[in-house]
Amino acid sequence: MNRIQMYASSTHLKQGLHRALAVTHALSTPIEAGGTLAWWTGLEPEEQEAGRLHRLSLESLAAVYRRPAVRGMIDAGRAAVALPALDHAAVAAAFRAAVISGRAHRAHMGRDIYGSSNKGLWDLVCADLGRAVAERFGTSLGDEAVPTADSAPADAALTALRALTAFDTSPAGSDHDACVAWLSARLDDLGFAVEVTGADRGRPLIVARREARGLAGHVVLYGHYDVTPFGREQKWVHPPRKLTEANGRLFARGVADNKGPLACRLAGLATLERTPALTWLIQGEEETGSAVAHALLPAVMEDLRPTLWLDETGYHDHEDGTLRLLARTVRPGDASEPPDGAMLQLLKALGGLASRWGVAARHECRGLNKSVVAGGCPFNRSLPAGARYLALGVNDSGARIHGLNESLPAWTFPLHVAELDVIFRWTGAIAERAS
Amino acid sequence: MPEVTPQQHALFEEQGHVVIGPILPPADVARLRQAFEAQAAAWAAEIDTPLDDYLAVVSQWTNVWEHNPVFREQLYHQRAAAIAAELIGCQRVRVFHDHLIVKPPHGGSTVPWHRDLPNWPVAEPRAVSCWLALDDVTAESGAMRFMPGGHREPVTRSIDFLNEAKVWGERERDAVPVAVPAGSAVFHHCLSWHTSPPNSTAGWRRAYITIYLDATCTYDPTRAAWHPMAGRVSVPAGATFNEDVFPTLGPGLSAAHLATLRGGAA
Structure with a gap:
C-alpha cells in the first residue's frame, strides 16, 4: 500500500521506509549476468535478517538512513525515476520526531497529533518515490511486504x-x-x-x-x-x-x-x-x-x-x-x-x-x-x-x-x-x- | 441539587456542547498545571529525551490518571461526573479514558474536524467529554470550534486525519471558537463535530479531558479496533466495560433526580 493511514501509521511508515530502501537499491544497482540483488546485504550483519523481512525498528531504520552509503543509494535510486535527492537533514529531523513519538507511545501512551510525525517522515521519504515507481511499474512494487x-x-x-x-x-x-x-x-x-x-x-x-x-x-x-x-x-x-x-x-x-x-x-x-x-x-x-x-x-x-x-x-x-x-x-x-x-x-x-x-x-x-x-x-x-x-x-x-x-x-x-x-x-x- | 441548569441542559441539547464553570478553584487548577509540568519532565526523562524536544513532538497523553495521583484525584471529581451524568441522562457514568492535550506556546498542530464516537469501540452514543481548561483558552491559543447541532446528525465513520478532511462548505461559518476560562470546562456530546487550531500565542494551552460513558454502554469490537483502549477491554462484545480499566464513578444519580432530568429535557 502506497499510503499512510492514521489507524496504523507506525506500521505503514516502517513498511514504506523498508520499501524505499529496497526499491532505490534495485534501481541504483547495476545488474549484470550472475549478479544478485539483495538490498539487505548492505546492512550490518546483525540487521540483515530483520531488514530482509522488513522488520527493522524505526530506531534501526533511523540509523540506516544516516549512513552516507545509504544516502547515496537512495539519491541514486530516486534519480533513476527522475526525483530530486532527499534533504537528508530534514529526514534526520523527521526521524527524530517519529522516534520520540513512538517511544512516548510505548512508554506511557503519549503521542503526537494522530500520526503527524510519522506522516512528516512518510511525506519526505516515501510519498513521491511511491508515486514515481507506481507510474513506471504499477502499484505491485509498492505493496506491503509479504513474508514467503x-x-x-x-x-x-x-x-x-x-x-x-x-x-x-x-x-x-x-x-x-x-x-x-x-x-x-x-x-x-x-x-x-x-x-x-x-x-x-x-x-x-x-x-x-x-x-x-x-x-x-x-x-x-x-x-x-x-x-x-x-x-x-x-x-x-x-x-x-x-x-x-x-x-x-x-x-x-x-x-x-x-x-x-x-x-x-x-x-x-x-x-x-x-x-x-x-x-x-x-x-x-x-x-x-x-x-x-x-x-x-x-x-x-x-x-x-x-x-x-x-x-x-x-x-x-x-x-x-x-x-x-x-x-x-x-x-x-x-x-x-x-x-x-x-x-x-x-x-x-x-x-x-x-x-x-x-x-x-x-x-x-x-x-x-x-x-x-x-x-x-x-x-x-x-x-x-x-x-x-x-x-x-x-x-x-x-x-x-x-x-x-x-x-x-x-x-x-x-x-x-x-x-x-x-x-x-x-x-x-x-x-x-x-x- | 442539580449541577446543570435547565438553560445549560437546553443549550447542550441544541448545540451539542456547553461551557460550565468554574468547576475548579484557581488553586486546584494551579495544582494540576504543576502536576503536568512535573509529569512531563518525568515522561521526557523516561525516554531519555530533552524536555523541549519531547514537548515539541508529544502533545497528548492517555490514561494520565494511571500515572499521576493528582490527575487520579481529578478523575474522581464528583461534580464533573455528576454534570456528565445529568447531560447524558444516566444514573451512573463510567470513565472510558482521560487524556491531557497540550499545545505549547506558538506550537501544536491543527486537529482536523472529527467526531469522537466513531473512534471508540463503544456501541452506544451515550457519552460526553469534559474538556477542562488548565489555562485561559482563547480562539488564538487553540480553542475548540464546534459545529452547532452536528451531534444530532447520523453516526458517521471515523475520519482518517492523514488522508481525509471534513468539508463543510458554506456551513463552516456556523462554527465558532468556544473560549474556556481556566477552571471551567466545555462538556460536549460524543457525536459533536469539533476541531482545534494551533496555538499562536506565547502562553500554553493545556486541557485535561475525561470521557464519561453512560455506565451501561457496551463494548463494540467492530468499531475502532485500533484505539489504544481497545486492547485493554477484557469483556466480550456487547458487555459493559471491565471495571479495572474503565471505572464507574460516584454514588450515581437518584432515580427521582434522573426522572426530573428526563422530564425537564422533554
Missing part, C-alpha cells in the same frame, strides 16, 4: 490448478481435448479470442489473443497443457493425479511443468485491470516432440513483434527462494546476448519486487534449459532475432519436473501475479516511448 511463509495462492489459482491436474494429459492420457476445452473456456472468460488449431495433426495448439486493456505494447506468453507420464504411482508420497497441498508445496503430476504456471497466470490475469495486448500460445505436445507446434508456431510467431516474449515459467532457488531472472536478447540460432537497457530496468524492478517477498534476485543471461525436451522447444526455436526474452514464474529448483513427487512452492503464486503486473506496466511504458 505467509504468501499463498489465491483461491482462484488453486481451483484452476485442481481442475487442470485432474485432466490426464500424459502421453497415454485421454483428457487432452477436455483440457483444451476447459482452457479455451477460461481464456474466453478472460476476454481472449481463442483459436484451437492442429487437431488434425496431433494434440492441438491454442492461440489466444486479447486486445490491449489500458496499456500499450504487446506480450506473448507461452505454455503447454501436456505432462509427462505419472511413473510408478505407488512411489509418490502424494497421489499424482490429485492436487495436494503439503508443507507449503503443491504436489501432482504437471504442477510445475506446466499446469501451475498456467493456473497462476489464468487467475492472475483475472485480477489485473490493465494489460497490454496479449497473445498466449499453449501447446499440447511439449513432452512428446511438439510436432504440431513445430509445424504451426513458426508461422504464428513470424508475424508477431511483441515488446516481450515470456516463456512458460521460471525458477527460484529452492534453498533460499532467490529469484532467477532468465533474460536475454535472442540472436540467430537461439543464441543469447545480454538484455538491452530497457529490459535491464525491468529486471531491476523485478528484483526490487522479489525483495518485497524477502528473497534475492539473480540475473542469468540465458533461456530456460529445455535440453530434455524432445525435439527441442518450438517456442524458443521460433523466437526472432532481437527478441526480448524473459523466463519468470512460480517454479523452484526443487520442483522435480518429470520426476516422482513433482511439486512447486505455493508462496511464489502471489509474487508471480505481481511480477505480471510489473511486466505489463513496463511493457506499456516501453511501447509508448517507442511509438
Whole structure:
C-alpha cells in the first residue's frame, strides 16, 4: 500500500521506509549476468535478517538512513525515476520526531497529533518515490511486504490448478481435448479470442489473443497443457493425479511443468485491470516432440513483434527462494546476448519486487534449459532475432519436473501475479516511448 | 441539587456542547498545571529525551490518571461526573479514558474536524467529554470550534486525519471558537463535530479531558479496533466495560433526580 493511514501509521511508515530502501537499491544497482540483488546485504550483519523481512525498528531504520552509503543509494535510486535527492537533514529531523513519538507511545501512551510525525517522515521519504515507481511499474512494487511463509495462492489459482491436474494429459492420457476445452473456456472468460488449431495433426495448439486493456505494447506468453507420464504411482508420497497441498508445496503430476504456471497466470490475469495486448500460445505436445507446434508456431510467431516474449515459467532457488531472472536478447540460432537497457530496468524492478517477498534476485543471461525436451522447444526455436526474452514464474529448483513427487512452492503464486503486473506496466511504458 | 441548569441542559441539547464553570478553584487548577509540568519532565526523562524536544513532538497523553495521583484525584471529581451524568441522562457514568492535550506556546498542530464516537469501540452514543481548561483558552491559543447541532446528525465513520478532511462548505461559518476560562470546562456530546487550531500565542494551552460513558454502554469490537483502549477491554462484545480499566464513578444519580432530568429535557 502506497499510503499512510492514521489507524496504523507506525506500521505503514516502517513498511514504506523498508520499501524505499529496497526499491532505490534495485534501481541504483547495476545488474549484470550472475549478479544478485539483495538490498539487505548492505546492512550490518546483525540487521540483515530483520531488514530482509522488513522488520527493522524505526530506531534501526533511523540509523540506516544516516549512513552516507545509504544516502547515496537512495539519491541514486530516486534519480533513476527522475526525483530530486532527499534533504537528508530534514529526514534526520523527521526521524527524530517519529522516534520520540513512538517511544512516548510505548512508554506511557503519549503521542503526537494522530500520526503527524510519522506522516512528516512518510511525506519526505516515501510519498513521491511511491508515486514515481507506481507510474513506471504499477502499484505491485509498492505493496506491503509479504513474508514467503505467509504468501499463498489465491483461491482462484488453486481451483484452476485442481481442475487442470485432474485432466490426464500424459502421453497415454485421454483428457487432452477436455483440457483444451476447459482452457479455451477460461481464456474466453478472460476476454481472449481463442483459436484451437492442429487437431488434425496431433494434440492441438491454442492461440489466444486479447486486445490491449489500458496499456500499450504487446506480450506473448507461452505454455503447454501436456505432462509427462505419472511413473510408478505407488512411489509418490502424494497421489499424482490429485492436487495436494503439503508443507507449503503443491504436489501432482504437471504442477510445475506446466499446469501451475498456467493456473497462476489464468487467475492472475483475472485480477489485473490493465494489460497490454496479449497473445498466449499453449501447446499440447511439449513432452512428446511438439510436432504440431513445430509445424504451426513458426508461422504464428513470424508475424508477431511483441515488446516481450515470456516463456512458460521460471525458477527460484529452492534453498533460499532467490529469484532467477532468465533474460536475454535472442540472436540467430537461439543464441543469447545480454538484455538491452530497457529490459535491464525491468529486471531491476523485478528484483526490487522479489525483495518485497524477502528473497534475492539473480540475473542469468540465458533461456530456460529445455535440453530434455524432445525435439527441442518450438517456442524458443521460433523466437526472432532481437527478441526480448524473459523466463519468470512460480517454479523452484526443487520442483522435480518429470520426476516422482513433482511439486512447486505455493508462496511464489502471489509474487508471480505481481511480477505480471510489473511486466505489463513496463511493457506499456516501453511501447509508448517507442511509438 | 442539580449541577446543570435547565438553560445549560437546553443549550447542550441544541448545540451539542456547553461551557460550565468554574468547576475548579484557581488553586486546584494551579495544582494540576504543576502536576503536568512535573509529569512531563518525568515522561521526557523516561525516554531519555530533552524536555523541549519531547514537548515539541508529544502533545497528548492517555490514561494520565494511571500515572499521576493528582490527575487520579481529578478523575474522581464528583461534580464533573455528576454534570456528565445529568447531560447524558444516566444514573451512573463510567470513565472510558482521560487524556491531557497540550499545545505549547506558538506550537501544536491543527486537529482536523472529527467526531469522537466513531473512534471508540463503544456501541452506544451515550457519552460526553469534559474538556477542562488548565489555562485561559482563547480562539488564538487553540480553542475548540464546534459545529452547532452536528451531534444530532447520523453516526458517521471515523475520519482518517492523514488522508481525509471534513468539508463543510458554506456551513463552516456556523462554527465558532468556544473560549474556556481556566477552571471551567466545555462538556460536549460524543457525536459533536469539533476541531482545534494551533496555538499562536506565547502562553500554553493545556486541557485535561475525561470521557464519561453512560455506565451501561457496551463494548463494540467492530468499531475502532485500533484505539489504544481497545486492547485493554477484557469483556466480550456487547458487555459493559471491565471495571479495572474503565471505572464507574460516584454514588450515581437518584432515580427521582434522573426522572426530573428526563422530564425537564422533554
